[in-house]
Amino acid sequence: MSFKEVKNLLKMINIETEDEYAYQLFKQCDKSNTNKLEEHEIEEFCKFLMQRPELEEIFNYYSGEDQILTVTEIKNFLKEQKEITTDENAIAIIHKYELNETAKQNQLLTQDGFMMYLLSPDGDVFNSDHDKVYQDMTQPLSQYFISSSHNTYLMEDQLGGPSSTEAYIRALLRGCRCVELDCWEGPNGEPIIYHGYTLTSKILFKDVIRTIRDYAFTVSPYPVILSLENHCGVEQQTVMARHLKEILGEMLVTAPLDGKVLSKLPSPEKLKGKILIKGKRFNGSGPSVDQEETPEDEDDENMNNGEKNKKSLLSPEPANNKQEPVKELSKELSELVVYCKAVRFRSFQYARDKACPCELSSFSENKAKKLICESGASFVCYNTLQLSRIYPTGSRFDSSNYNPQEMWNAGCQLVALNFQKPGTEMDLNKGKFRQNGRSGYILKPSFMRNSSNLFDPARAKPGAGLKETQLIIEIITAQQLPKVNKDKKNSIVDPLVRVEVHGVPDDNSMQKTSHIENNGFNPVWNEVLRFTISVPELALIRFVVEDYDSTTSNDFIGQFTLPFTSVKE
Numbered sequence: 001m002s003f004k005e006v007k008n009l010l011k012m013i014n015i016e017t018e019d020e021y022a023y024q025l026f027k028q029c030d031k032s033n034t035n036k037l038e039e040h041e042i043e044e045f046c047k048f049l050m051q052r053p054e055l056e057e058i059f060n061y062y063s064g065e066d067q068i069l070t071v072t073e074i075k076n077f078l079k080e081q082k083e084i085t086t087d088e089n090a091i092a093i094i095h096k097y098e099l100n101e102t103a104k105q106n107q108l109l110t111q112d113g114f115m116m117y118l119l120s121p122d123g124d125v126f127n128s129d130h131d132k133v134y135q136d137m138t139q140p141l142s143q144y145f146i147s148s149s150h151n152t153y154l155m156e157d158q159l160g161g162p163s164s165t166e167a168y169i170r171a172l173l174r175g176c177r178c179v180e181l182d183c184w185e186g187p188n189g190e191p192i193i194y195h196g197y198t199l200t201s202k203i204l205f206k207d208v209i210r211t212i213r214d215y216a217f218t219v220s221p222y223p224v225i226l227s228l229e230n231h232c233g234v235e236q237q238t239v240m241a242r243h244l245k246e247i248l249g250e251m252l253v254t255a256p257l258d259g260k261v262l263s264k265l266p267s268p269e270k271l272k273g274k275i276l277i278k279g280k281r282f283n284g285s286g287p288s289v290d291q292e293e294t295p296e297d298e299d300d301e302n303m304n305n306g307e308k309n310k311k312s313l314l315s316p317e318p319a320n321n322k323q324e325p326v327k328e329l330s331k332e333l334s335e336l337v338v339y340c341k342a343v344r345f346r347s348f349q350y351a352r353d354k355a356c357p358c359e360l361s362s363f364s365e366n367k368a369k370k371l372i373c374e375s376g377a378s379f380v381c382y383n384t385l386q387l388s389r390i391y392p393t394g395s396r397f398d399s400s401n402y403n404p405q406e407m408w409n410a411g412c413q414l415v416a417l418n419f420q421k422p423g424t425e426m427d428l429n430k431g432k433f434r435q436n437g438r439s440g441y442i443l444k445p446s447f448m449r450n451s452s453n454l455f456d457p458a459r460a461k462p463g464a465g466l467k468e469t470q471l472i473i474e475i476i477t478a479q480q481l482p483k484v485n486k487d488k489k490n491s492i493v494d495p496l497v498r499v500e501v502h503g504v505p506d507d508n509s510m511q512k513t514s515h516i517e518n519n520g521f522n523p524v525w526n527e528v529l530r531f532t533i534s535v536p537e538l539a540l541i542r543f544v545v546e547d548y549d550s551t552t553s554n555d556f557i558g559q560f561t562l563p564f565t566s567v568k569e
Helices: 003-012 019-029 039-050 053-066 071-080 087-097 101-105 111-118 165-173 205-215 234-251 295-314 348-354 365-385 404-408 424-432
Strands: 144-149 178-184 224-230 275-279 340-342 359-364 388-391 414-417 441-443 469-477 495-502 509-512 524-533 540-547 555-563
Touching: 003 019, 019 039, 053 071, 053 111, 053 469, 053 524, 071 087, 087 101, 087 111, 144 224, 165 178, 165 205, 178 205, 178 414, 205 234, 224 234, 224 414, 234 275, 348 359, 348 365, 359 365, 365 388, 365 404, 404 414, 404 424, 414 424, 424 540, 424 555, 469 495, 495 524, 509 524
Parallel strands: 144 178, 144 414, 178 224, 224 275, 275 340, 340 359, 359 388, 388 414
Antiparallel strands: 144 441, 469 524, 495 509, 495 540, 540 555
């Protein structure tokens, strides 16, 4: 490699250096004095590039003059990091990461082995114990946050994008445990799924049910909830019921467990491998159906339907052919609704007096925010007994999402998001459900599981969620960050790290490092960020790496989100 080719290589791997320094490194490695680097010389040049002085400094601090770590010195490092400080753990690290066989036999860790350890999953900020199911799964369903999807069938936007069974596969493989099916009258007596009064494509209901059967328990054994938005007539509702029973078979819950309805919902453990139907059910007086939405929700939906009517001029279906929400219900379909009966929300007092755990209400994001603002503690109390589902307002035509953290703060279980839309909101959802073995179920904090508790998401109190904790993060370095501007061949990133805390209102905050100019290969910050967190059990920590730009908004490079309670100390 000539010096010009070396300079091009540096740009390719995201390093901008002065010519003088680059040439100095080049000549240092050009042992043959040919003004070109041969194979072994290129290897030496790469070793120079891979040097991590900021990590070597940590190694030197603990190893002393002999430049090697003994079992005792490894334990000192682990103690400083508040990790397991036993001889067995130190020896296990040596055997797992030391490359030199002689050092390994003498129970010593060299600098290379120490680097391998720091950059391994064992050095991850995420507590690896939380990669498996570690929470109590025997509590009622209402005591868990449940990973939930809105309009699951959509691959893109809400107006003209494709509907696909692939969208269900993607959601289920990401641990989603509540998927939505918008069911409409289809040709040849077969119900279809699509976003009504739009140009989104249509898929068969029975194909979706087959897909759910095949993928429901691939990544999690815990129950899946099918949220039915039913716009079909009685005949095709009966067809839906037949498909559900024939395709899902023993997976489908068709009657209360043990033959009796209990005073609380069954647990995820009891419902392992089972599929529940959320939908309308006959009330005691006959075939009429209790509407699920509240008047406020109806106003929101009517506004959105007005927008839909404008769009329906583009639709092959005439605007005046708009179907109303189902008023009649098939007996066969009604009987499949056991633990998730969709009902209209009247008031927290009404729900408390009725005390029916199998009833579930849905709230638009706007309605939920209003209730949290006006009666946050009552909403938390309501969610101790029964499930609530939150969905995006219909004006989000681009499939954007609301902030799910606000809803989790109120104990809402089914916080439904558009899984197909990447962004901060889905990052938070992914981070939230990263724990507990990615099972899709997260046990709520104890102060949100007791109906007599007075936890208020807006104003936490001692003994009811408030547990002030300090979070101190030292941002040391990064390695091999990707280029984000593919159009500019010579562009080098100027990285910075932003750390965000998402939780109750008092905890929401953000701090960031300075930016490092022209170095995406091995930037070094050595900066300390400090946060005070009042309700740690609800907090999420989000790390974001960006390419600094002085004239426009920064470019996103990458992120990682995890629960505060899953941060390895």
